[in-house]
Amino acid sequence: xxxRSARGLPAGRELCHHRPPPIDARLRADSQRDQILMIKLRSxxxxxxxxxxxxxxxxxxxxxxxxxxxxxxxxxxxxxGVRLATPCWECHDITGTGVNVGPHLSExxxxxxGSLQSYGYSPGFREARWSWDARSLDIxxxxxxxxxxxxxxxxxxxxxxRQRADLxxxxxxxxxxx
Numbered sequence: 001x002x003x004r005s006a007r008g009l010p011a012g013r014e015l016c017h018h019r020p021p022p023i024d025a026r027l028r029a030d031s032q033r034d035q036i037l038m039i040k041l042r043s044x045x046x047x048x049x050x051x052x053x054x055x056x057x058x059x060x061x062x063x064x065x066x067x068x069x070x071x072x073x074x075x076x077x078x079x080x081g082v083r084l085a086t087p088c089w090e091c092h093d094i095t096g097t098g099v100n101v102g103p104h105l106s107e108x109x110x111x112x113x114g115s116l117q118s119y120g121y122s123p124g125f126r127e128a129r130w131s132w133d134a135r136s137l138d139i140x141x142x143x144x145x146x147x148x149x150x151x152x153x154x155x156x157x158x159x160x161x162r163q164r165a166d167l168x169x170x171x172x173x174x175x176x177x178x
Contacts, residue, residue, distance in 0.1 A: 063078070081171070107177050
């Protein structure tokens with residue numbers, strides 16, 4: 001039979017003579033590590049809390065450069081125009097890089113009506129001999145079907161002249177070459 005030590009282990013297999021630190025000392029060490037990790041985590045979160053809103057303001061606002069040029073009254077008008085233009089993006093692209101149902105609106109002001117080669121205009125647009133400006137856009141947006149027979153634009157028109165003015169203000173700034 002094997003001889004057993006006082007601890008019940010086979011002879012010669014004693015545990016090392018060093019005793020592990022008491023449990024409360026290990027807990028204190030773990031607690032200190034946790035505190036250090038929490039401090040680092042709080043620092044990281046604080047940095048993110050500061051940087052993310054700044055990033056969002058700079059990186060996500062495609063009109064930041066335009067807004068920076070506008071005074072308070074024009075800025076409010078521009079923002080109203082942005083909201084009014086939202087339904088337009090269902091069919092139109094403002095940058096000229098996307099392919100949508102309607103023609104893109106990039107560099108809209110001054111462009112001859114029906115002149116984009118990449119879009120199949122209705123006969124009325126192809127035969128028109130005028131350019132888009134504030135007056136022509138105002139007339140068209142007030143009543144698309146009435147002002148341009150045969151148009152495929154399904155918008156019922158904007159009857160409020162102030163809303164049209166805000167939309168045109170936005171379009172004039174947002175569609176210019178930058």
